Amino acid sequence: MCLGVPSKVVSIGEGHFTGEVDVMGNIKRVSMILVPGAQVGDRVLIHAGQAISVISDEEADASLAVWEELIHGYQA
């Protein structure tokens, strides 16, 4: 029950209550009420039938810099 699944928003219904997301090729209807800022094309994290977060691609890419810093940073 705790697995979060990343997926892409394909459509958002009127009032932003529900939307359709593409989970590895399967289209599913999920609740969108917790991600009022989500737009079609965004990647979102789905949990128990609800989108709970918009995945930030910038932050995902920034992970590499964080890992670099952890590996090579001077603090031991």
Added chain:
Amino acid sequence: MVTRLDEKNYFNLLADKVREIAIRPVKLMEVCGTHTMAIGKAGIRRVLPPEVELISGPGCPVCVTADSDIDAFMRLAENEQVILATYGDMVRVPGTKGSLAELKAQGADVRVVYSALEALAFARSEAAREVIFLGVGFETTAPATAHAIKIAKHESLSNFSVYNLHKTVPEPLRVLASDKTTKIDGFILPGHVSVIIGEYPYYFLAEEFGAAGAIAGFEPPEIMAAILKLVKDVNAGVPTISNLYRKVVRPGGNVVAQELLDEIFAHTDAEWRGLGTIPDSGLAIRQEYGAFDAAKKFNIERRSVKLHPGCRCGDILKGIIKPHQCPLFNGRCTPENPIGPCMVSSEGTCAAYYLYREN
């Protein structure tokens, strides 16, 4: 884009660094059952130096469900008028008279759903019967339950209710951090719970208990990065709470979800397997939504029962023993024939250790 190759490279580099800098024993707890599974699958314990010990925590909702609650929802399921809707993991949990799966085989109407919102659909289409949703899980699944209750009230659905067992994560962490017998230096904090609650609710770990914390994602390098960060913090003697899962976790969490939880639920004391009653660690359905509280509606009393004599699940959830130290592990207790909830759940510590042959 972070490619699979990057991930593999970085996993190795991060692990090398952990081995390089581990100079004294460090005890870390992965709080979340999904992390326990991911750690087993990636073989992380095998590549860590002997100084770094990873213990598994209480972050598996099925595992921490108290015997008295299991007993109570089994009684609800026996009622012929009732359709009991729940997450897949709950149906195999052994109760006094077998599991929900066994009750179903005997004719009880038990249905597996992915979300509380699906259970609402049953209530709409089968108006003559009572649909009870088993609300289990932490801050990640609780918003869906809250949303279902809100819709049920809006639609005046009089045949929908929730047997509510939702719990919250920071409170048991306080119990574990203050336990002097298992002194934990750092916590790998649950990624998806943190999506909802954000970073701030963990600050007390560092401020009051001197324990470090790192919010982590679920890919191998993400977990290894958290381990490295925690070992660095411990070495430096400066415990901090860091967020290494920024792609989905905002510092303040998901405010809409927090408001929804607050609208439907109030904090209450809750009983946890192994940890006992923890103040304010449960979410109770507020008075205004009391009509949707199955425990009230059906006058369900929780009585104290002990379901699995011999099962050491409670000690495992506190990090006191490892699964192989339970005499029943991999003998009488296996995923096919689970004795206790830690072996049932796909996030359970015993199941993870069994599946990935960990010691």
